[in-house]
Structure formats: C-alpha cells, structure tokens
Amino acid sequence: MKSLQKQGIEPPNYHLTLYIAGDEPNSRLAIRNLREICTGVLADQCVIEVIDVYIDFERALKARVVVTPMLIVVGDNPATKATFYGTLHDKKILLKYLEPESNGNE
Numbered sequence: 001m002k003s004l005q006k007q008g009i010e011p012p013n014y015h016l017t018l019y020i021a022g023d024e025p026n027s028r029l030a031i032r033n034l035r036e037i038c039t040g041v042l043a044d045q046c047v048i049e050v051i052d053v054y055i056d057f058e059r060a061l062k063a064r065v066v067v068t069p070m071l072i073v074v075g076d077n078p079a080t081k082a083t084f085y086g087t088l089h090d091k092k093i094l095l096k097y098l099e100p101e102s103n104g105n106e
Helices: 004-006 025-037 059-061 093-096
Strands: 012-022 046-052 070-076 077-083
Touching: 012 025, 025 046, 025 093, 070 093, 077 093
Parallel strands: 012 046
Antiparallel strands: 012 070, 070 077
C-alpha cells in the first residue's frame, strides 16, 4: 500500500461485514482470521462489522446470507463488492483481493 501512496494513488478503503452464527468454533475462527488479515498494512483501510445471524436475522435475510461464516467486502476505490465464504483460513485469497498492487503482478 505504501507504494500506491508514493505514486499519488489513494489506496482503497474496505467495509468488511462478517456474518457469523453465534459463538460457534467456525465463527470465532473467521473473526480471528479476518482481524489478522486486516492488521499491518491494511490496518487503516478496513472497517470490520460482525453480524450474528442469531441476533440480527432480518439483516442476514436482507443480505441473502445462506451459510456462515460469510464475508461481504465493499470497496470504494474503485467501487467493488465481493463475497467470501468460510473461516477465511486461506488468507492469501482475501489479501490478493484487498491488496491492489498485487493484482495482475503474478
């Protein structure tokens, strides 16, 4: 991300909404993995919102959540939206999506 700022390009900001099902092991793992992904270089670029489908079932229905954990990523530069499923254990996939300087360089 530093290289983007040096080039005068504003790095994207992301709103990450993670839908979980209570305090289940997969829910805890997804939260932990997402927080690890969004630290370091991405720390100032990610806003994480965790929605428990047991508590806010209506919001989950509106977002069309059919399985948890489910992550919806909305970016602002350029405007993007993506959905990821599972515990986010393969951090490389999400990082590749979130780090624009790595896109197309492989």
